[in-house]
Amino acid sequence: xxxxxxxxxxxxxxxxxxxxxxxxxxxxxxxxxxxxxxxxxxxxxxxxxxxxxxxxxxxxxxxxxxxxxxxxxxxxxxxxxxxxxxxxxxxxxxxxxxxxxxxxxxxxxxxxxxxxxxxxxxxxxxxxxxxxxxxxxxxxxxxxxxxxxxxxxxxxxxxxxxxxxxxxxxxxxxxxxxxxxxxxxxxxxxxxxxxxxxxxxxxxxxxxxxxxxxxxxxxxxxxxxxxxxxxxxxxxxxxxxxxxxxxxxxxxxxxxxxxxxxxxxxxxxxxxxxxxxxxxxxxxxxxxxxxxxxxxxxxxxxxxxxxxxxxxxxxxxxxxxxxxxxxxxxxxxxxxxxxxxxxxxxxxxxxxxxxxxxxxxxxxxxxxxxxxxxxxxxxxxxxxxxxxxxxxxxxxxxxxxxxxxxxxxxxxxxxxxxxxxxxxxxxxxxxxxxxxxxxxxxxxxxxxxxxxxxxxxxxxxxxxxxxxxxxxxxxxxxxxxxxxxxxxxxxxxxxxxxxxxxxxxxxxxxxxxxxxxxxxxxxxxxxxxxxxxxxxxxxxxxxxxxxxxxxxxxxxxxxxxxxxxxxxxxxxxxxxxxxxx
Amino acid sequence: xxxxxxxxxxxxxxxxxxxxxxxxxxxxxxxxxxxxxxxxxxxxxxxxxxxxxxxxxxxxxxxxxxxxxxxxxxxxxxxxxxxxxxxxxxxxxxxxxxxxxxxxxxxxxxxxxxxxxxxxxxxxxxxxxxxxxxxxxxxxxxxxxxxxxxxxxxxxxxxxxxxxxxxxxxxxxxxxxxxxxxxxxxxxxxxxxxxx
Numbered sequence: 042x043x044x045x046x047x048x049x050x051x052x053x054x055x056x057x058x059x060x061x062x063x064x065x066x067x068x069x070x071x072x073x074x075x076x077x078x079x080x081x082x083x084x085x086x087x088x089x090x091x092x093x094x095x096x097x098x099x100x101x102x103x104x105x106x107x108x109x110x111x112x113x114x115x116x117x118x119x120x121x122x123x124x125x126x127x128x129x130x131x132x133x134x135x136x137x138x139x140x141x142x143x144x145x146x147x148x149x150x151x152x153x154x155x156x157x158x159x160x161x162x163x164x165x166x167x168x169x170x171x172x173x174x175x176x177x178x179x180x181x182x183x184x185x186x187x188x189x190x191x192x193x194x195x196x197x198x199x200x201x202x203x204x205x206x207x208x209x210x211x212x213x214x215x216x217x218x219x220x221x222x223x224x225x226x227x228x229x230x231x232x233x234x235x236x237x238x239x240x241x242x243x244x245x246x247x248x249x250x251x252x253x254x255x256x257x258x259x260x261x262x263x264x265x266x267x268x269x270x271x272x273x274x275x276x277x278x279x280x281x282x283x284x285x286x287x288x289x290x291x292x293x294x295x296x297x298x299x300x301x302x303x304x305x306x307x308x309x310x311x312x313x314x315x316x317x318x319x320x321x322x323x324x325x326x327x328x329x330x331x332x333x334x335x336x337x338x339x340x341x342x343x344x345x346x347x348x349x350x351x352x353x354x355x356x357x358x359x360x361x362x363x364x365x366x367x368x369x370x371x372x373x374x375x376x377x378x379x380x381x382x383x384x385x386x387x388x389x390x391x392x393x394x395x396x397x398x399x400x401x402x403x404x405x406x407x408x409x410x411x412x413x414x415x416x417x418x419x420x421x422x423x424x425x426x427x428x429x430x431x432x433x434x435x436x437x438x439x440x441x442x443x444x445x446x447x448x449x450x451x452x453x454x455x456x457x458x459x460x461x462x463x464x465x466x467x468x469x470x471x472x473x474x475x476x477x478x479x480x481x482x483x484x485x486x487x488x489x490x491x492x493x494x495x496x497x498x499x500x501x502x503x504x505x506x507x508x509x510x511x512x513x514x515x516x517x518x519x520x521x522x523x524x525x526x527x528x529x530x531x532x533x534x535x536x537x538x539x540x541x542x543x544x545x546x547x548x549x550x551x552x553x554x555x556x557x558x559x560x561x562x563x564x565x566x567x568x569x570x571x572x573x574x575x576x577x578x579x580x581x582x583x584x585x586x587x588x589x590x591x592x593x594x595x596x597x598x599x600x601x602x603x604x605x606x607x608x609x610x611x612x613x614x615x616x617x618x619x620x621x622x
Numbered sequence: 623x624x625x626x627x628x629x630x631x632x633x634x635x636x637x638x639x640x641x642x643x644x645x646x647x648x649x650x651x652x653x654x655x656x657x658x659x660x661x662x663x664x665x666x667x668x669x670x671x672x673x674x675x676x677x678x679x680x681x682x683x684x685x686x687x688x689x690x691x692x693x694x695x696x697x698x699x700x701x702x703x704x705x706x707x708x709x710x711x712x713x714x715x716x717x718x719x720x721x722x723x724x725x726x727x728x729x730x731x732x733x734x735x736x737x738x739x740x741x742x743x744x745x746x747x748x749x750x751x752x753x754x755x756x757x758x759x760x761x762x763x764x765x766x767x768x769x770x771x772x773x774x775x776x777x778x779x780x781x782x783x784x785x786x787x788x789x790x791x792x793x794x795x796x797x798x799x800x801x802x803x804x805x806x807x808x809x810x811x812x813x814x815x816x817x818x
Binding site: 182364366 | 634635638639642643646650683684687688690691693694695696791794795
């Protein structure tokens, strides 16, 4: 029997009495069957039949009306990242769909599961440059894990089932389904929704080969200076506990990438800090001293590796990843363990010896002490006459949140400072745009994050530049009464670019001097309480007031204009050339 | 590692838009596709892409992994020219009167194994199959005799070591594949790192 025969045979068995429903109603049913409870979206002409169907499903499917489609997709990302579920986004055809592109690219590079539904013009108008027609499938092909255009309503159940399966399985990613208006309206005999569990051309769950687990374990057991670097794979694979057991048994110092952060508590005894351009001193420096480098669910981004031909050349490299295309992509591995780290880590833990590496760990502590003296102390406890620093804001915030809040950051200096100094006790707490570096991400992502985990407080830390990129989402916060706390770290500059111009372009400050509106008044216009602080002695009280406030709150903190983020691995340098000042 | 000619063979589902998904994996790295052919394969419903590029093996391996990552791609293989049997088809349009007059042209065509596929009063179209250098040579040979038009198809190639795709597809159709199932052939075989 070939596949089509099998499918036909199965469908005969499952056939239920069918009823005539529209494509849009079938779509709503698909969402309910997939456990969707919230949609971030914006209506428009070509998606109106879907919104019409949604009108009858408001009880089960909450819809958050955003102010711009980019806001919808970043909110979907924030939701997916804090809930561990798939984010669902609606947008109309043409400009609605093209406004999703940045978010799709962001979700693609940061492996965030999303199902985006875009309306499309009637099928008979495709290719005619109809009103609000855009070739969305071709525009989004490079930035989606999978995309598909539905022109016939009968396809909706099976395509949606595929969409949710693909978005969430294996290495997650965004899926876009473009549905022509005729398919949304078309009635067809609906036979119920069957979840997808298998696509023959798609193997999301690799078979783990024991041989390579053994080889990896042998390497780890023979190591004198083992070093674990981990990424979001640990969080996406829900393998936080497995990962902890692994490093604890082997006594393995572990550093996170920006997206791996919060997978283990930041104060875990084996946690040695953050990798990367503005990561911690020890993890960067000692990457080039360890003898076995164990990479778990991370992809050796250039911001992590610095100059590749001088990256960990002395070390044997073990790479655990679910995506075979990541293995050997940037860094050549000695042992590749292809698989879901939820499966591979316990197998590896079983085979490694119980060890501690006190002398090696001490090296990290020594580096940390150096970094404390030169970078951290002046940032977190600056002299009383100095301007406010971003670091002391984050530091004081830690004292209030006790590491239990979700921190959402934008992109730039404040992001690096927040990720360097924020404390976390729980997984899925650090939400940021890592791979794409999307300014404007934080405000809408914070909205989504708060729906993704409503029991925890959400603090968005944003720069004065990035905040103005998606500032309109204050409207969403107002209308949907979203409980997010917004801290604007305002240095009156596009700080990261300014820092580079200072260090590498002879202080030629080319178009980084940005003026801002009165953010507090603006918040007030949206009915959001706000406050502005430029004095150290008022900061703690202001932060406490913000966190205690019921509902959204905006706190603007005026920080030093020309403060820099250090340490730094300058571009084109090896990680060992990290500069402390 | 120096660049050389590689033939990439991709087995896929027959899906609109997949050509684009595969093509952009090359174009995003600014790699020129020398030739690309899509055709049915030995398995009903499975399509086969044959793509020729000039690259280093390291890059080709990465490309193949990124191609195979696409949801609708079943397998991607890469091979050097020694590992495949390959052919291209070329058509040549030549003025009929010259061929009629010059005995040498007829001899040349015979020598290159060209066949006449259309004969008109004013022109004749010949077809030759072979490898790039052979069909190219016939162009240079025919040029002095007033070659009017020339076109060559994309490469089609058979992998010498392949046992076809029927058996593999059966494995793909199972939701839980067996342990013994196929290593990724495009990887170094000694590694045997990957199973599908």
